[in-house]
Amino acid sequence: MNKYPHQIVPVILCGGSGTRLWPLSRAGFPKQFLVFSGRSSLFQLAITRVNSLVAEDIAVGETLIVTGEEHRFLALDQLREIPEVSTTLLLEPVGRNTAPALTLAALKAVENGEDPILVVTPADQTVMDGTTFTQTLQQSVRLAADGSIVILGITPDKPETGYGYIKHKGAQGINSEFLVSQFVEKPDLAAAERYLASGDYTWNSGMFVLKASTWLKALAHFRPAILIATQQAFSQKTVDAQFVRPDQVAFTNIPSDSVDCAVLEKCPESAFTIKMVPLNVGWNDLGAWDALCEVSAQDANGNVTHGDTLMTNTSNTFIHASSRLVGTVGVSNLIVVETADAILVADKGQSQHVKKIVSQLVTLKRSEHILPRKVHRPWGWYDSIDEGARFKVKRIQVKPGASLSLQSHQQRAEHWVVVKGTAEVICGDKAITLTENQSTYIPLGELHRLRNPGAIPLEIIEVQSGSYLGEDDIERFDDSYGRL
Incomplete structure (x- = not known):
């Protein structure tokens, strides 16, 4: 008997620009490559987490990283700091959302006739409890071995309006799983409060586990145009050391869609079994500055500071100083982020709207949204x-x-x-x-x-x-x- 019946391939989805974390995050240096605490970036932490799933029945194969052509050297530079992990970078010439990105990884995973279980995670999330994360993902791998799609749901602790929700049904299984009843888009506050009170909903973490063949079959069923176009781009790929480049012209013609919209939301009540496993690990997707406040250490007045800062009569305020001294006097509930070429001051409750500043920079054809100094x-x-x-x-x-x-x-x-x-x-x-x-x-x-x-x-x-x-x-x- 094979000592490792479950062969897994970690897939890191490393796209996106993180506009809501401007001015630290820029199009040319997005948030997944930033270090917010310790010495490792979000990207490096994601890779380390999914490579920790080895068990008596689980073997971890080469990590597949799907990222943009323009970010290849950022990724490669940070990968050099974790040399124990074997990686291949699948380089998208243009962004086409997560469904084509995952399809590239699945096509690469089955290229040599194998059919591993893909453990898929975005590169820009935080997890506080690594031990529970590992145990929960190992359970999910075992569930996915029969062809099920397993999505990780975060048990909500507040009526959050910034996340999508997963509704589950029925009794919990022996591996902590529920059947998925419905996917729900980001709700208004009243709906989010109902979801929280019902106990039947979890936040959609964007992490899921499934066999490579399961994804390709489901995509062929629900969105064959994406599969056909991605296969064409992949079949004309070029390979350069760790870099795999699908054909640029063919890739540009792939319809853009997310994993959720293309496949997952269509799976309930279909021929494709989709299950949800609760993941309670201190998770956060760092979608905005207020989210970063939640996962950072606070002082007695609720302040979070990074860098050279001085405060007087300041409370519930986040200050990030990159290159200069930042002082605050008599303020509360603010986000203050200083970089060498831009300073952001925002009300803590409106940090989701920072992307509107980025939109203005684009309209004005200014460069501060592209690269830091x-x-x-x-x-x-x-x-x-x-x-x-x-x-x-x-x-x-x-x-x-x-x-x-x-x-x-x-x-x-x-x-x-x-x-x-x-x-x-x-x-x-x-x-x-x-x-x-x-x-x-x-x-x-x-x-x-x-x-x-x-x-x-x-x-x-x-x-x-x-x-x-x-x-x-x-x-x-x-x-x-x-x-x-």
Whole structure:
């Protein structure tokens, strides 16, 4: 007998932009990659949790991560900190919601003729009780082995209007499961109060467990157009190390839909058995700043602070200081979030509406919704510390052994000063080595490259000057990260 009759494949859905956690979360650095406590990001914590499900009858296979092409290096960088986990990244060229994302993972999981159980979770949730999480997910794996779809429901403790609900029916089974009767969209307050009082509803966690073949059969039954289009994109994929890229044109033609709308909501009273297992683990999806307050340690006055803060006569207030001292006097029930290029001040009860500020930024064609001032790249990061008419100043850090692309700029020149480490510089037909306090000049239009040959991070100050200083003024001739 197989020692591990239940073979599982963790699937991490790592899309979304987290607009309601602006200005920390940006389109180019969404909330799942942020660290809110400790040393691990939400993304890293999600991967660690689902890889903890090993048991005498459960084996955990390679983790499949579905994320956007633009976030591949953020994900890869954070995966290097958990080298014990084997991963493959399925890169979406455009967002098509969670149903196509899960279909990509299912097609990858069955590619070699296997049919594992998929344990699917978003990358941006918090769980306080890891032990109970593991036990509950192990129960769900055993339930899904017979072809059932098992969704994790959070027992509500308040009339929440920001979550979808699952209505269950009948008696609880031996693995704590209920049959699902109905899925309900986000209710108004009166309906949420009725749901809470009835005891027949749980919050929809967005986590579920099912065999890969079960998902593909259900999708073929309820939304065959999504399955056919995703199969076409996957069949024309390219593979580059850990990256799997479906065909861009074919993927763009996939109908956009969520897992819930495409399949799960249609399963009750159908040929596909869907069950709910309650998950009571201190769960939160961090959908807005007030949700982050709930999972953070508070002082005697109900305040939550991160970073350099000072308070007088302040209560029930959340303050996150990223780069400067933030002081508050005589305020209550506020959200205050400071970053190097933007500050948010919001009423605590209206933090769900922060996305309206992001919408205004998009309308005004401003850049603060896209990237923070400090931008991470596969070779390190840069921080745009000052700029004005015809100049920009950056602080740049390059990882040991890493290099930027061989490139040129048509509208700007650059001056580099090394402040830490050693730099190898190619400029035209010259190659030079610079150490601390040494500098060089890169003329406009000159072919150049920066590399760190040392064992410690290289830091330089770059001063750009020219008529146009946008990030798109770059032509790459050679690149280690596939960005040509």
